Amino acid sequence: MHELSVCQALLRQVNDIAMDSGAGAVEHITIEAGPLSGVEPDLLVRAFEVLRASRRATAQASLSIESPAVIIRCTHCRKESPTAPNRLVCPLCGDFRTRVMTGDELRLRRVALRIP
Amino acid sequence: MCQTCGCSLNADVAREGVEEQRGRSMVIDVLQDLLAANDRVALHNREHFDEHGVLAINLMSSPGAGKTALLEATIAALGERYRIAVIEGDLETDNDARRIRALGVPALQITTGTACHLDAQLVHRALHDLPLSGLDLLFIENVGNLVCPASFDLGQHRNVTLLSVTEGDDKPAKYPVMFRACDLVVLSKTDLLGVLDDFDPERAAAALRALGRDTPMIQTAARRVPALAPLAELAGAADDRTAIRGACCANADGRDSWGLTHVPGRAGTRRCSAGQPMDRDRGRRDSHSGINRTDR
Numbered sequence: 298m299h300e301l302s303v304c305q306a307l308l309r310q311v312n313d314i315a316m317d318s319g320a321g322a323v324e325h326i327t328i329e330a331g332p333l334s335g336v337e338p339d340l341l342v343r344a345f346e347v348l349r350a351s352r353r354a355t356a357q358a359s360l361s362i363e364s365p366a367v368i369i370r371c372t373h374c375r376k377e378s379p380t381a382p383n384r385l386v387c388p389l390c391g392d393f394r395t396r397v398m399t400g401d402e403l404r405l406r407r408v409a410l411r412i413p
Numbered sequence: 414m415c416q417t418c419g420c421s422l423n424a425d426v427a428r429e430g431v432e433e434q435r436g437r438s439m440v441i442d443v444l445q446d447l448l449a450a451n452d453r454v455a456l457h458n459r460e461h462f463d464e465h466g467v468l469a470i471n472l473m474s475s476p477g478a479g480k481t482a483l484l485e486a487t488i489a490a491l492g493e494r495y496r497i498a499v500i501e502g503d504l505e506t507d508n509d510a511r512r513i514r515a516l517g518v519p520a521l522q523i524t525t526g527t528a529c530h531l532d533a534q535l536v537h538r539a540l541h542d543l544p545l546s547g548l549d550l551l552f553i554e555n556v557g558n559l560v561c562p563a564s565f566d567l568g569q570h571r572n573v574t575l576l577s578v579t580e581g582d583d584k585p586a587k588y589p590v591m592f593r594a595c596d597l598v599v600l601s602k603t604d605l606l607g608v609l610d611d612f613d614p615e616r617a618a619a620a621l622r623a624l625g626r627d628t629p630m631i632q633t634a635a636r637r638v639p640a641l642a643p644l645a646e647l648a649g650a651a652d653d654r655t656a657i658r659g660a661c662c663a664n665a666d667g668r669d670s671w672g673l674t675h676v677p678g679r680a681g682t683r684r685c686s687a688g689q690p691m692d693r694d695r696g697r698r699d700s701h702s703g704i705n706r707t708d709r
Contacts, residue, residue, distance in 0.1 A: 299530050299561035307447050314441060324438060328447065335564040335590040369625065383589040385625030395625040403564075404446050410439045 303336055303403070304344035308355055310405055315354040320410035323358040327408075331365050332382040333401035338362040367400030451565055454533035458540065458568025465545035469553060471567055473591065474575035475584075476557030479601040481509045483575060483633065484552055488516045495549040500539050502531040502556045509554065519543065530561035533568055559584065563591040577601045578612040585620035593624050597631070604634035 307328065315323050330336045342360060349355045370377045371387035372394045378387065382400065386393045446452065462469045472480050481501075488497055499520040501509040504527065513520035521543045523535050536553060545551070553569060555562040574595035576584050579602060585592040592598065598621060600614060618630055 299528075299564055302528070302530075302532065303447055303564070306450055309450065310443075310445060310447070314443065318439065318441065320439065333590055333593070335560065383586045383620075384623055385589075385593075386623055393622055393625050393627065397625075403448065405443045408441045408443055410441065412437050412439055 298340065298344075300336055300340040300344045301348070304341055304348050307345075307405060308348055308352055311358070311408055312352045312354050314408055315410055318410055319412070320354070321413035322353075322411045323355045323408060324411050325407075325409040326355075326358055326360045327363065327406045328360070329363045329365060329402040329404050329406050331400040331402045332367055333397060334403035336403055338364060363406065365399040365402055368398045369395040370398050371395050448564065448566075451533045454537050455566035455568040458533055458537055459570070461540055461545060462551065462568060462570065465548065467545050467548045467551050468571075469551045469567075469569040471553045471555060471562075471569035471572045472575070473555045473559075473562045473572060473595070474557060474577070474601075475559045475580060478557070478575040478577040478580065480554050480557070480575055481512055483599065483601060484513060484554060485516060486633075487552075488513070488518050492516065492518060496547055497550045497552065498543055498548050500531075500536060500543065500551065500553045502535070502554060504528075504556065525556060529556055529558050530565055531555050531567055532565045536567045559588040559591045563588075563594045571596045573597045573599060575599045575601045576617060578603055578605055578609055578614075582612045582614070582617040583620055585617065585624060589624050592621055592628070593626060595628060597629055600630060600632045602634060603632040 307326070311323055311326055314320075328341075330338055330341065341362060345360045349358055349360075366379050367382050367385075368377055368379050369385055369387065371390060371392055373392035374387060374390040376387070376389050377398060378389060380388060385395055385397065387395055459469075472484070474480050484499060491497070497518050499510070499513045499518060501507070501513065501520055501522045502525060503509060503522065504525055507522040507524070510520040510522035521539050523531060523539055525531065525535065528535075531553065543551075553567055555567075572595045574591060574597070576598055578600060581587075585598075598617075600617065603614075606612065606614070614630075614632065621628055621630060
């Protein structure tokens with residue numbers, strides 16, 4: 298359940314942004330957590346529901362999680378392919394030297410704030 | 414610090430644009446890694462290690478795979494050649510630290526309570542009680558868990574993941590985040606292979622390779638002395654620890670590899686297959702959200 302730790306870090310970041318912006322409250326938070334991020338979105342949502350009240354700015358906030366599909370780029374044939382998180386070899390030429398282009402993100406994407 | 418997630422666009426938060434909406438609402442586009450705070454502390458830890466010339470290795474596995482036994486065997490084999498210390502992470506008890514101390518090696522126990530992983534801050538606090546001067550090798554034995562530890566950079570130079578043969582050879586397929594993060598896989602308890610008909614090291618290697626990795630895999634049985642040779646090779650990296658610390662062999666896919674397995678002792682002068690020079694900045698990899706995200 299490291300989603301609790303991740304959620305605490307998220308709330309700290311969002312709170313800082315709200316303070317810097319002079320906002321009274323956070324309305325909505327959007328994050329990206331790809332299948333290779335190591336974070337389970339459902340667990341993160343549950344952690345968020347418990348922890349959001351720990352800070353006044355986020356007490357009424359909602360959270361949505363975007364999960365970009367895993368897309369790899371083969372360094373041999375240079376083609377991009379969608380694939381499963383545990384099948385990261387190139388499905389076209391079979392080369393294992395691939396780069397994950399999307400699918401391992403774990404980042405804060407967007408915050409909607411209410412200005413007092 | 415990070416070239417991929419966008420946090421380097423601005424020292425704090427990269428705000429692409431502030432858009433007034435619905436009169437009194439404001440939407441801010443942010444591109445910031447959720448674990449940026451952890452990564453900053455991890456970077457700080459790494460600077461401590463580098464400053465003292467210490468090679469830091471993060472040891473991860475499921476509970477009971479044999480991390481402490483591997484450390485005991487490593488200390489027995491190499492404790493006279495290298496000055497070793499261990500940070501132990503467990504939810505409760507200092508049993509593992511006591512096992513290490515019994516071998517005359519300093520060990521510091523972190524009890525995490527309910528936390529299922531070590532993070533950079535926990536390790537940083539431990540470093541205040543563990544003098545790094547005079548050390549060659551620091552092993553950080555993470556909490557036994559194949560999921561959570563993979564997401565937290567501790568400041569280590571290398572990740573080693575143990576996979577015991579009693580766990581099943583499909584573990585790399587089941588836990589891709591963990592096995593993508595490691596620099597070396599150690600198959601442990603291989604002396605049991607003779608009585609297990611459902612673990613095939615070749616299948617484990619294939620599952621590992623399916624993750625787009627050429628991560629080396631070595632086989633050990635820590636309780637058998639003859640099986641210690643690969644461990645000697647592992648810790649032999651300390652001979653070349655300065656090079657290893659910076660040793661990122663920038664392969665064609667940008668993946669770094671253990672110098673010790675491919676070209677032992679020559680990591681500092683080695684050039685990778687793609688003809689690119691060693692990346693001396695390996696320690697400051699773009700750990701966008703955890704460990705070893707060098708594949709972009």
